[in-house]
Every structure is written in structure tokens, then in C-alpha cells.
Amino acid sequence: MNINAPRGTQDILPGTSEKWQYVEKQLADLCRRYHYKEIRTPIFEHTELFQRGVGDSTDIVQKEMYTFEDRGGRSVTLRPEGTASVVRSYVQNKVYGLPNQPTKYYYMGPMFRYERPQQGRMRQFVQFGIEALGSDDPAIDAEVLSLALNSYKELGLQSVKLVLNSLGDQESREAHRQALIKHFDPHREELCSDCQIRLDQNPLRVLDCKKDRDHPAMEAAPSILEYLNDYSKDYFERVKQYLDVMGIDYEIDPNLVRGLDYYNHTAFEIMSEAEGFGAITTLSGGGRYTGLVKEVGGPETSGIGFAMSIERLLMALEAEGVVLPVDEGLECFIVALGEQAERAVIKLTDELRRAGIQVDKDYLGKKMKAQFKAADRLGSKYVLVLGEQELENGVINVKDMTTGDQKEVALDSVIDYMKEELTGGE
Template sequence: MSINAPRGTQDLLPGVSEKWQYVEKVLADLCRRYHYKEIRTPIFEHTELFQRGVGDSTDIVQKEMYTFEDRGGRSITLRPEGTASVVRSYVQHKGYGLPNQPVKYFYVGPMFRYERPQQGRLRQFVQFGIEALGSDDPAIDAEVLALAMSAYEELGLKSLKLVLNSLGDKESREAHREALVAHFQPHKEELCADCQVRLDQNPLRILDCKKDRDHPAMETAPSILDYLNEYSQKYFNQVKNYLDSMGIDYVIDPNLVRGLDYYNHTAFEIMSEAEGFGAITTLSGGGRYTGLVEEIGGPETSGIGFAFSIERLLMALEAEEIELPVNEGLDCYVVSFGDEAAQEAVKLTYQLRNAGVQVDKDYQNRKMKAQFKSADRLQAKYVVVLGDREVENQVVNVKNMQSGEQQEVPIAEVVQHLQQQLPGGE
């Protein structure tokens, strides 16, 4: 019986993994320019972290978490998202006491959600995200939005739409909550089972329901923007002013909500408008949150962040037919024939690798013609050829596989010669 990867997971094979490496390198460099530092948190955490941090009323906690009991009887959960883990680390290591605030993190790593697998949505997926903790300045909201858009634009995406909303502060949200309950209560029995529960626990999330989105009551639901108090309205206007000054386009959607309980003020999503991308157009989402640090045991601290899956990013690149500049070819392939040449080939390959040259050689004792075929398949830029006669004369033949030109080079000089010939060489 053959054993395959579990449903909702995937193997990233050579030829694909290089694309991931390139994307992660671009994202890390972007974060460096914005002065966000990498944080790496455990893949599993105590279940209570997500119950308190993500929210008991969310689909993630109620339906999607991989939770198990360890041998010590502790409830452990594979992390379903990154924010709660980052905030837990921030509190545990007293990031709030650092002299430079806000503290700015980025992360890349696997997350786990038990949901029906579909294109771009797996049970194990890789999420890139950032968190900025310790500032109430609307300018940091604008910075996070700019970073999110730049993450896609740096990789060549153009069919993007930034959707923006404000969830207001606690006072504004409470007023809106009461209005939502009053609006949807007469239609309670017409709503799906989940939304009937949400009406009591978190009525804002009714607006995000996929099953009830075509219900007539959705169109006439009260808008959060009509319930923003003076402070919340001023905050939202300032965020928009900063975006305008940077020339970042956006659209306002008063029905945009986030699926987690800890958001307030700025909420946003970035969507792909590329033809053929799929029915689910959201690429990333995020927003500002207050109360999460306190919920996990720290002092009153606000933060803002966003996250997206690398899988959906790669789907968007494919939809826009963007080829990543991934170099899959070898710098050099060493061809040898003869016992002494085989000995010298091992030594030369080692020296070239130590000098920074990407090189491989034959390990199947094939004839010279078959070795050249391997060099072709591996798209080697140069082939170094040596036999027992070359070893005796202390020379090798270096062939440029593109031009076909061949040059005899002393063995002692072949490393320097290739370094000069390869792109970026002296």
C-alpha cells in the first residue's frame, strides 16, 4: 500500500521550491527596508492562546483548529494564524519595555486549519505576515498598508485592489453592534445556523457570511461608518490622508469586516482583479487591534498587522502570467573519464564549490557523451572536461555551452577563470 501526503497538504518539489525561496527573499528584503525584524515562533502553542487571542466565536476556534492533548494532559494546538503567537512572544519577552517603539516584526511559516481543501486553501499553508506593536499613530496604519501593497507590487502584480474600512473604537463598535442586533433580529430564523449564533456573540461577523450574503437584509444592514464617533472618524480620515499623500489607491467598503474578534479601527483587504484568478479574490487581510496584548497578559498596547498565504500569492502571479526570475541552471558541470581524472574531478568540484560556483558532476560512471547530455539537461553554463591525459598535463578544457567555444586552462587557474567568466565575476 502506498502512502501519500495527507489531504490538504502538498510537497514542494525542486523546480517549485525555488519560486518560494525567491518570493521569501523579496519579502524579507522589503521588510528590511521598512525596518521590520523577523520573528520565529513555535508551530504549536497552548490551545488557550488561540481561544483567548483569536476568539471563541470565530470559525477558526470553533471548527478549524488542529487540537490535541499531549502526554502531560495539556491541550495543544497547531497554530492556525500568526498574530496570537507573535503577541504571546511580545508579552513573554517584554517587548513593550523596549526603548524603540513600535516593535515591528515579520514572520513566514506554516499554519494549520482543518477546512475543506480547495485551490489556494490548504490545511497546511505558509503565511507571511507583519505586526507593529506599541503605537496608536494612524501613520503606522498607513505604513502597514503601504508595505502590504508593496509586497505584491515588488513581485510584479498589477491587478490589485485595496479595500478599506473602519471598525471604530469600542464605543463606536458597541453602538453599531446594537444597531445590527436590532436590524437582524426580525430575520433571525431566516439566517444560517452560524449567523443565528453570531447574532448573540458577534453580530458584526454576519456581514462576512458567505451563505447569507444574498439575503435582502444584508443590503440594508446599518453601516459602521454611520456609527463612528468623532475620534474614530478623525482617525480614519487621517489614515486615508496618508494613503492619498503616498498615491496609494483604495476603495471604501463599509461591509468589510475581519473574521477575528480583536480588530478595531482600520480594517483592510487586498484583492486580485486578474482574470481567471478564481471566485475567492482576497489575497490578504489585516487591520488594527486593541486588547489582544492585554488578553494575553501584557499591558494595554495596540497593534496593527496583516497576513497572506504564499500559495495564493503564487496563484495571483500565475493568473497575471508573471514569471519569476528563478535561475534553475548550473554554473558548471565537471565531465571526467579515466581513474586519475575521476580523482581530480572530486577535488576540483570541491574547490569550485568552496569558491562560490554552483557545480555538479557525474556519479554514475557514465561515458563522456552521456555526461554531456546531463550537463545539457541541467542547463550548465560551462562544462569542465578532464581525462587522464589532462591530469598528466595539469590542464582542463572549459567549454562555454552557449557559444560552443572551448578553451584550455591550467588546472591551478580554472577556479579563477570560471569566477571571471560567470555573471557577477571580476
């Protein structure tokens, strides 16, 4: 019986994993420049965290979480998103009490949602995200939007756009909520069963429904922008002004809502406009939140963040034909000819590796010609050949596989020689 990976999961094999490593390294460096520090949280949390933090009315909590009882009878859940865990850690470790604020984090790791697997949407997926906690300055909203957009542009994507909206403060949201209920209530029976529930729990999420998106009532739904109070209008204007100052293009979409309950004020998505990317164009999304820290036991604290799927990022790179500068070749391959040479090669291989040089050798007892073929398949830049005669003379043959040039090098200086060759004398 063959045992395959569970549906909605995947193996990332060599040849592909190097692309992941490159992307992850670039994202980490971008965060360093924006002064965001890495945080690592548990892969599973108490279920209550997501019920309170993400929201009972969300599809994530109602339909998509991997929830189970541990051996102690406690309900735990594999994390479906990163923000709630980051905020829980922020509260538990009393980071809000530290003098340097705002607190700026980034995270990267696997998340889990039970949904129908499709290209770019897995049940286990890797999410990169950031959170800035402890400031309600619109300038940090603009900073987060800048980081989000540059995450894609610095990797080479061109066909991306930033879509922006304001969800307003609590007062504005409540006025809009009542307007949505009044608008949709006459059509209640025409809406899907989920939206009938959402209309009572969180009517804003009716606008995010994929089943009812073509219903005529959607197009005529009242816009949140019509219900923003003066403070919310001013906040949104300042965010847009800062984006203008940085030369960041954006579109306003009054129907843009996020799928989680904790958002207010700035909400945004970044979308791919690449031809052939697929029907679902959203690459990432995020926004500002105020009540989440208090909801998980901390003081009233403002925050803003976003999250992206690494899988969808790689899809977008492929759709635009972006080739990542990933070097999959080998630096050195050592060929040993004879028993004495084999022992010397074992020692030399170890010494080269400890000197920082990437090296491999044959472990299958192949003949010299087959070893050279193996080195060629591995894309080795150099092949070092050590036979009994070379060993006796204290030398080793070094072949440059690009030019075909060969040179005898003293065994006791081959490490320095290879460093020089591989760095180009730098």
C-alpha cells in the same frame, strides 16, 4: 500500499521551490527597507492562546483548529494564524518595556486550518505577515497598508486593489453592535445556524457569512461608518489622508469586516482583479487591534498587522502571467574520464564549491556523451572535461555551453578562471 501526503497538504518540489525562495527573499528585503525584523514562533501553542487571542466565536476556533492533548495531558494547537503567537512572544519576553518602540516584526511559516481544501486554500499553508506593536498613530496604519500593497506590486502584480474600512473604537463598535442585533433579530430564523449564534456573540461577523451573503437583510444592514464617534471618524480620515499623500489608491467598503474578534479601527483587504484568478479574490487582509496584548497578559497596547498566503500570491502571479526571474540552471558540470581523473575531479569539485561556484558531476558511471547530455538537461553554463592526458599536462578543457567555445585552462588557475567567466569580470 502507497502512502500519500495528507489531504490539504502538498510537496513543493525543485522547479517550484525556487519560486518560493525568490518570493520569500523579496518579501524579507521589503521588510528590511521598512525596518521590520523577523520573529520565529513555535508551530504549536497552548490552545488557550488562540481561544483568547483569536476569539471563541470565530470559525477558526470553533471549526478549523488542529487541537490535541500532548502526553502530559495539556491541550495544544497547531497555530492557525500568526498574530496571536507574535503577541504572546511580545508579552512573554516583555518587549513592550524596551526603549525603541513601536516594535515591528515580520514572520513567515506554516499555519494549519482544518477546512475544505481547494485551490489556494490548504490545510497546511504558508503565511507571511507583519505586526507593528506599541503605537496608535494612524501613520503606522498607512505604513502597514503601503507595505502590504508593495508586497504584491514589487513582485510584478498589477491587477490588485486595496479595500478599506473602519471598525471604530470600542464605543463605536458597541453602538453598531446594538444596531446590527436590532436589524437582524427579526430575520434570526432565516439565517444559518452559525449566524444565529454570531448574532448573540459577535453580530459584526454576520456580515462576513458566506452562506447568507445574498440574504436581503445583508444589503440593508446598518453600516459601521454611520456609528463612528468623532475620534474614530478623525482616525479614519487621517489614515486616508496619509494614503493620499503616498499616492495609494483604495476603495471604501463599509461591509468589510475581518474574521477575527480582535480588530478595531482600520480593517483592510487586498484583492486580485486578475481574470481567471477564481471566485475567492482576497489575497491578504489585516487591521488594527487594541485589546489583544492585554488579553494575553500584557499591558494595554495598540497593534496593527496583516497576513498573506504565499500560495495565493503565487496563484495571482500565475494568473497575471508574471514570470519570476528564477535561474534554475547549473553553473558548472565536470566530466571525468579515467580513474586518475575521477579522483582529481572529486578534489576539484570540492574546491570549486568552497570557492562559491555551483558545480555537479556524474555519479552513475556514464560515458562522456551521456554526461554531456546530463549537463545539457541540467542547463549547465559550462562543462569542464578532465581526462588522463589533461591531468598529465596539468590542464582542463572548459566548454561554454552557450557559445560552444572551448578552451584549455591550467588546472591550478581554473577556479579563478571560472569566477571571472561566471561574473563577467565584475
